[in-house]
Amino acid sequence: MMLPQIVHARSRWPFSLWVFGGMCCAMIFAFLVTTALWASDIRELDGVSVWAKPLKFELALAIHAGTLAFAVSRLRPSLQAGRFMQGIAFAFLVACVIEMGWIIFQASQGQHSHFNDSTALHRAMFSVMAIAAVIITGAAAAVAFQVSRDLDFAAGSTVKTGIVLGLLGGTVLTIVTAFIIGGRGSPYVGELPPHAARMMFTGWSLTGGDLRVAHFLATHMMQAVPIAAALAVRARIGFFARSFVLGFAALWAVWVLVEFSLALSGQPAIFITLGF
Incomplete structure (x- = not known):
């Protein structure tokens, strides 16, 4: 006897789904590239590879974006393509580019991306990263809100x-x-x-x-x-x-x-x- 089907696929991908799914794929690719850098770059920071932090953040963000992509894919098309979800996806995309861009750049320089108060720029970027992190995380709550109000949720x-x-x-x-x-x-x-x-x-x-x-x-x-x-x-x-x-x-x-x-x-x- 077949097990009950939990979900079913949606046929079209709106901008929101492209962002969450695309970010998941991009972070998986970045993870593979960073793994190669880890293996070839002998520099260390606090006793570990300078690429340790980007590697962990890339994997975590890939999982996070993939989770949001799955949830959004179960929403009815009108919610997937609605202005609210498109706005959340755009903010998520910008925040991810800022967050991961700075983490990767700082790793390439052999410097801390977090808790670095060595210069005014580093202090400012730490604050910017905090805002970006709230947006990245908060996107999950926004998706949960849409899921909760979707009477036609595909699960x-x-x-x-x-x-x-x-x-x-x-x-x-x-x-x-x-x-x-x-x-x-x-x-x-x-x-x-x-x-x-x-x-x-x-x-x-x-x-x-x-x-x-x-x-x-x-x-x-x-x-x-x-x-x-x-x-x-x-x-x-x-x-x-x-x-x-x-x-x-x-x-x-x-x-x-x-x-x-x-x-x-x-x-x-x-x-x-x-x-x-």
């Missing part, structure tokens, strides 16, 4: 609920954690020795508080909750599917807050403490 109610909860919850928690990190001027809590142990690739501190763990979980709530909703539908748990999604979203939000609280108290992440 079941469980998946729709997962998308709305994931995008809205992820937006709020991401912005809150980001602004606290920015306000503190560092993602670290307490002294970080020059050669402190860090997790491979992410660079998270293995010995002290690192607010980026909670920020990472907040951002990827946008994918985790919709995926959980899709799996609930696939599992055919019927009436309990929506309750499962609500519970999963709540637990994920609690996890973010717990990790953030631990980091603020100078302790490493739960999974690091437990030895995973």
Whole structure:
């Protein structure tokens, strides 16, 4: 017996879908190019490759844009092509170009793109990047708003609920954690020795508080909750599917807050403490 079809494809791509889908593809390509640069460029910054930060941001933005592209593709055509969504897509595109352009440029110069107050330009760009980051993240909340009001959304109610909860919850928690990190001027809590142990690739501190763990979980709530909703539908748990999604979203939000609280108290992440 065939499993129920969760979504169906839309036939035409409006500007909004081109932007989100195109940005996803562009970041995947940039990720591949940056990987090659990582392998060939021996320069380091804070003990890791100068290309480590662009690499992480490219991958994260590819996932984020892909998530938004998927959600927008399920909207009815009038909402996809409406002025509201087109405006959100345009702002998202400009913000992404500014954010990633500066991060990549600074990496090529062997300099920090974040928390760099060495010159007036660097201080100004850090503020500009903060605004761009809010736009990039906030686009998810705008998409969630459109999904919530689309009575013809091309997915079941469980998946729709997962998308709305994931995008809205992820937006709020991401912005809150980001602004606290920015306000503190560092993602670290307490002294970080020059050669402190860090997790491979992410660079998270293995010995002290690192607010980026909670920020990472907040951002990827946008994918985790919709995926959980899709799996609930696939599992055919019927009436309990929506309750499962609500519970999963709540637990994920609690996890973010717990990790953030631990980091603020100078302790490493739960999974690091437990030895995973």
